[in-house]
Amino acid sequence: MARTARATMKDVAALAQVSPKTVSNVVTGTVFVRPETVERVEAAMAELHFVPNLSARGLRNGRSGTIAVALPDLATPFSADLLHHIVDVAHERGFAVQIEETASEPGREEELVSRARAHLIDGLILNPIRLEDSVIEHADHLPPVVLIGEVEQQLTDRVLIDSRGAARDVTRHLIERGARRIAAVGGDDRADIATATSRLRLAGYRDALAEAGIDHDPRLEVNPFPWTTAAAAAAIDALDARGASFDAVVAFTDSLALGVLHVLNARGTRVPEDVLVTGFDDVEIAAFASPALTTVRLDRRAFAEEAFRLLEERMTERSAPPRAVTVPYEVIVRASTGGS
């Protein structure tokens, strides 16, 4: 059970009767080595179960082969799926992924930045919650950073979604289907409290109302805390307590929408006959809600790939100007708004 002493390059070199340098050349593959030598070295590595010590390599190279991914809450279906794709892409490119969760405690983002520096992280993919700029403050001590999601600064590479446009489009869809009193679950415009997601999607929602000549009614805007299915269910009760009647609900995530659907179903309110409902993200279960949920699809794979591409480019080109990539979205119409 005890771990036997690890073989080092020196051990391999001795067994293969070459110098450590030659072993290194074989392992990294950067320099041509005579085939017979390669074979001898590889046989020795196999015999000794040699695996290069990446701490040593990292110390020497200043690179660790690890990137960090920081997401607010891993248990959120959207985050989980995004992480899945990022890990997939990272492994394809030969990077390990270290995971950080930022929503659990205040100050977590700062802590992770310090951690990122300490662990010789080669890059950081960060989905910020709120204070984007705080992290960037010491950017000159940081490895390359790519921000993803709703980002409101321009100092860093970023992969964006047009949250405002998407919220506008899905609200327009509800208006086209006849809704006039549309509740916004997740909307919040308190600058110091609301997340960027909350504010941008609320703005898009109001854009659509304004276009249609509908005054927005603050009583129809409710922000569950936290953004869980349970809190969304409670939010619907809060709307009722305000006496705010509605003929549609635009929820700012699918998780929120599921809570809304649950309450409406439990009450016998029919969806879509009595109330239309939409979500955001198109997580797997959206299509299997009862009824199937109209939502905004964000391409998580594209998200992961673009983020990684920017990160790798930044690793080689530290001083290029920051770039922004926008990932497209698409409104997916399902039964919860009457189907296609």
Add this chain to the structure above:
Amino acid sequence: MARTARATMKDVAALAQVSPKTVSNVVTGTVFVRPETVERVEAAMAELHFVPNLSARGLRNGRSGTIAVALPDLATPFSADLLHHIVDVAHERGFAVQIEETASEPGREEELVSRARAHLIDGLILNPIRLEDSVIEHADHLPPVVLIGEVEQQLTDRVLIDSRGAARDVTRHLIERGARRIAAVGGDDRADIATATSRLRLAGYRDALAEAGIDHDPRLEVNPFPWTTAAAAAAIDALDARGASFDAVVAFTDSLALGVLHVLNARGTRVPEDVLVTGFDDVEIAAFASPALTTVRLDRRAFAEEAFRLLEERMTERSAPPRAVTVPYEVIVRASTGGS
């Protein structure tokens, strides 16, 4: 934008006018250092934005402060929630978490083992899919390993759930509520193909049937591939194609149960009046399904804590005999089987 050169302990020592050793003592806090000296060193560290280089520390100590967590599929709500708790516990204890996904490709488990060794991982928490023993083969070259979930070997520390008992209990519950023809969605007993989860839960299901004097009917046992909501929906159609009528469904995960509910709802089959449905795991949305889902609750927090506790004990006690901890489960009765 360019990263300025990082400060080292030598730089800090020079600025604080002490030796590098003293800086090290202040940073690690293992040896008493005079308060004035501590203050001077800390001021110097702050001024230089000093963060210790963990590659160097790892190389020197043979420890990296990082554990790896390997899960089959991060996008699964159960895995995502489990990871959330593991990350939480790990950070409390000062460990970083590196994430590995094993289901995406065959051979991933082996690859991760090699990666774990290379990255100087201090420990590995692994939720195996199938070939538990393959990973253990070279255990003497591995850091401490804790297996979690359904584990069918005894060479390693492990945190178990009594899957068979839980499946038996939830099937009993269905029988008590009057079900006689109970479909098992996720059940499979093909030794070379089925996962441990699939086989153990199927065994528990059959235990309960046998107790009640009900013969098990292979036509009622169906295993969606993969274990997604979409595949579960298709599985219900497959049952119909076989002409297998049922008055209850025991699904082996909540994700599978949601697919079952969706199909039944879409058809106008009433749950629980016409068909009873149960899930497994008690993920967040289980309580918000339509109707709310009866399921087996597994305490993910306890899972994470026990796994970490075993791992840390193993780090200090390499040669103690392997231990097993079993995490309790509980059947949560909701509307999908008629409620409490």
Add this chain to the structure above:
DNA sequence: CTGAAAGCGCTTACAG
């Protein structure tokens, strides 16, 4: 309580 030296396991110039 603090200093000077050695070494963890790699890789990168520098020679041959």
Add this chain to the structure above:
DNA sequence: CTGAAAGCGCTTACAG
């Protein structure tokens, strides 16, 4: 194409 030496930034005995 391969060897011998030096050094990445820490920490651990060894002295004082």
